[in-house]
Amino acid sequence: xxxxxxxxxxxxxxxxxxxxxxxxxxxxxxxxxxxxxxxxxxxxxxxxxxxxxxxxxxxxxxxxxxxxxxxxxxxxxxxxxxxxxxxxxxxxxxxxxxxxxxxxxxxxxxxxxxxxxxxxxxxxxxxxxxxxxxxxxxxxxxxxxxxxxxxxxxxxxxxxxxxxxxxxxxxxxxxxxxxxxxxxxxxxxxxxxxxxxxxxxxxxxxxxxxxxxxxxxxxxxxxxxxxxxxxxxxxxxxxxxxxxxxxxxxxxxxxxxxxxxxxxxxxxxxxxxxxxxxxxxxxxxxxxxxxxxxx
Amino acid sequence: xxxxxxxxxxxxxxxxxxxxxxxxxxxxxxxxxxxxxxxxxxxxxxxxxxxxxxxxxxxxxxxxxxxxxxxxxxxxxxxxxxxxxxxxxxxxxxxxxxxxxxxxxxxxxxxxxxxxxxxxxxxxxxxxxxxxxxxxxxxxxxxxxxxxxxxxxxxxxxxxxxxxxxxxxxxxxxxxxxxxxxxxxxxxxxxxxxxxxxxxxxxxxxxxxxxxxxxxxxxxxxxxxxxxxxxxxxxxxxxxxxxxxxxxxxxxxxxxxxxxxxxxxxxxxxxxxxxxxxxxxxxxxxxxxxxxxxxxxxxxxxxxxxxxxxxxxxxxxxxxxxxxxxxxxxxxxxxxxxxxxxxxxxxxxxxxxxxxxxxxxxxxxxxxxxxxxxxxxxxxxxxxxxxxxxxxxxxxxxxxxxxxxxxxxxxxxxxxxxxx
Numbered sequence: 001x002x003x004x005x006x007x008x009x010x011x012x013x014x015x016x017x018x019x020x021x022x023x024x025x026x027x028x029x030x031x032x033x034x035x036x037x038x039x040x041x042x043x044x045x046x047x048x049x050x051x052x053x054x055x056x057x058x059x060x061x062x063x064x065x066x067x068x069x070x071x072x073x074x075x076x077x078x079x080x081x082x083x084x085x086x087x088x089x090x091x092x093x094x095x096x097x098x099x100x101x102x103x104x105x106x107x108x109x110x111x112x113x114x115x116x117x118x119x120x121x122x123x124x125x126x127x128x129x130x131x132x133x134x135x136x137x138x139x140x141x142x143x144x145x146x147x148x149x150x151x152x153x154x155x156x157x158x159x160x161x162x163x164x165x166x167x168x169x170x171x172x173x174x175x176x177x178x179x180x181x182x183x184x185x186x187x188x189x190x191x192x193x194x195x196x197x198x199x200x201x202x203x204x205x206x207x208x209x210x211x212x213x214x215x216x217x218x219x220x221x222x223x224x225x226x227x228x229x230x231x232x233x234x235x236x237x238x239x240x241x242x243x244x245x246x247x248x249x250x251x252x253x254x255x256x257x258x259x260x261x262x263x264x265x266x267x268x269x270x271x272x273x274x275x276x277x278x279x280x281x282x283x284x285x286x287x288x289x290x291x292x293x294x295x
Numbered sequence: 296x297x298x299x300x301x302x303x304x305x306x307x308x309x310x311x312x313x314x315x316x317x318x319x320x321x322x323x324x325x326x327x328x329x330x331x332x333x334x335x336x337x338x339x340x341x342x343x344x345x346x347x348x349x350x351x352x353x354x355x356x357x358x359x360x361x362x363x364x365x366x367x368x369x370x371x372x373x374x375x376x377x378x379x380x381x382x383x384x385x386x387x388x389x390x391x392x393x394x395x396x397x398x399x400x401x402x403x404x405x406x407x408x409x410x411x412x413x414x415x416x417x418x419x420x421x422x423x424x425x426x427x428x429x430x431x432x433x434x435x436x437x438x439x440x441x442x443x444x445x446x447x448x449x450x451x452x453x454x455x456x457x458x459x460x461x462x463x464x465x466x467x468x469x470x471x472x473x474x475x476x477x478x479x480x481x482x483x484x485x486x487x488x489x490x491x492x493x494x495x496x497x498x499x500x501x502x503x504x505x506x507x508x509x510x511x512x513x514x515x516x517x518x519x520x521x522x523x524x525x526x527x528x529x530x531x532x533x534x535x536x537x538x539x540x541x542x543x544x545x546x547x548x549x550x551x552x553x554x555x556x557x558x559x560x561x562x563x564x565x566x567x568x569x570x571x572x573x574x575x576x577x578x579x580x581x582x583x584x585x586x587x588x589x590x591x592x593x594x595x596x597x598x599x600x601x602x603x604x605x606x607x608x609x610x611x612x613x614x615x616x617x618x619x620x621x622x623x624x625x626x627x628x629x630x631x632x633x634x635x636x637x638x639x640x641x642x643x644x645x646x647x648x649x650x651x652x653x654x655x656x657x658x659x660x661x662x663x664x665x666x667x668x669x670x671x672x673x674x675x676x677x678x679x680x681x682x683x684x685x686x687x688x689x690x691x692x693x694x695x696x697x698x699x700x701x702x703x704x705x706x707x708x709x710x711x712x713x714x715x
Contacts, residue, residue: 047489047662048465048549054330152560153680160679164620171624180626189628207322208653211329212660254623267672270652274671277656281665294333 050291071202080113086235087116122183125249130172137166168254194234226272324494336547349428352382353420357438358390359709372444380405383420418522418529434510439555449550460542464508464550480556486650489658492546500598502546506530525701528573535581541590558710571606571688578603609685
């Protein structure tokens, strides 16, 4: 401790010296020196073998119970009300552009209770539309594929999008009477999948947060905020899907489900995780007490 | 039709199970690294009797980077009479030869090997260089690497253990701040080395020799017939050959060396395609011997199996896309009710195969990274990119066998701007 104080003292003298020098012509040097020298006094563990102290089993179980268990309990006992609210909002919004008589809210049994969905009549694509979409898809895939030798991520995504659209349009060209879904089934699938996502969010984030030293309340708030965002996003996307499928026909149902469905939900889940860990990393990097070495 | 549906369903369920196994694997590694006891390598050994080492630097048209790596090697902290540097000029058409000759004239321990005839590629070059090498310990750096002063000792000292056949150090990208790709690759590398490799070392599993920033015993490599020029990942081959013969591979997390990571998506695509193709070649060659090996413990076999199969996962996933579409149009979407979510979770966890988000997040946290962690969601957009090109590489490896063709070695392009 005495050595530390001495080091601080010496470095402050040194900074004073630099400050005097800086009066002449080295202000930039001074700024970096002021910041850098006190940091040098602390010797941090090298990143190669530093680690965090292991949580006790009781802590892990308690975290899992509070963060995953209780939140999941809330979801599993309230998804009926949540899906009902989503369906009511969707009906209210869709009523502004579609005839309200067409839009029904229906209860579908799911797990222990009912999940509520919006049902409205959809449209099948015409043969001409299917052929046009198939041709456009082939052209776009070809153009993207041959535009550059290497396909960047921003080009790979459209390829997959147009590939699924192509498969769908070919299905409607050759087997138009065999499409096994309507908007009611799609609605049911979508809502049930979203309930599943809400159950998974607390579970994934609780496990992913386990290594990090954050207050339980902070973790709880992040999980709840992510869940809230997920519910709002699910509602907004539901409205867009229903409107789009009603207007643009079932031709795009596969695309909606596979590329813009639950797949996208993981972006904001990881987004929440990354923001939280960034905050924790900034707070804890310089905390010598936090890090252990080897054992 | 019912049989077809049964097959499609079975495929989907198997895909989910495989992805879940890899999810558990990544979680295990992540928790081991952040909480578990860390196993050091041999960094604390102090021995004045340092082995004579030969440093090999394979080069093909490396005029942009050759000068840097050689300059670094002239400044290393290792007795000058205990090492030699053999830069391997492999059919270069640019100014590489002149640079090597210039250094050779100045430093007697730099002994260039100019290869203008014979097969091209890293395995050919390494085989020829081993024939010339004086030392038994070979330490390899790719030409775009910037070896720090103490790294030769850090790697060489491990060979004091007679059971060690190869050593792998840690690769750190130097050009991280260049663009989004380099930032993402830095995080991906962090996940791969800080978590994957160190956890494997901790758990006494199968740390991988990566072909650069590492070393191996020449006599052992030669006793195995040298490097197979028809394989694109000679490093993975050596790893498994060593383990199958009872040798150990050590991972030295502190032996850090800077590299230049690809700055262009096209280069990255070719790089991961080559890795995948080569890794799958080794998988096809090593799978059976691995399972039958008497030198490996059960947990090493399990880890080796998962490591060998890792580049097949994207191919399994890409086949899963038409399978899922077929089930969708056959009206079999009900099987996705809840399970589909697990597919997505597992797929997302795999994240194009290199490291899932929590592994990269944890590795970055240990590494002291802060703001860059916010880029994690962007890995999602690399997902299909990785899946596509890794699948392409893995499929090529199978086609190589069917069509009885030998793949050609492709060098990774360099981006370094020359000084002056």
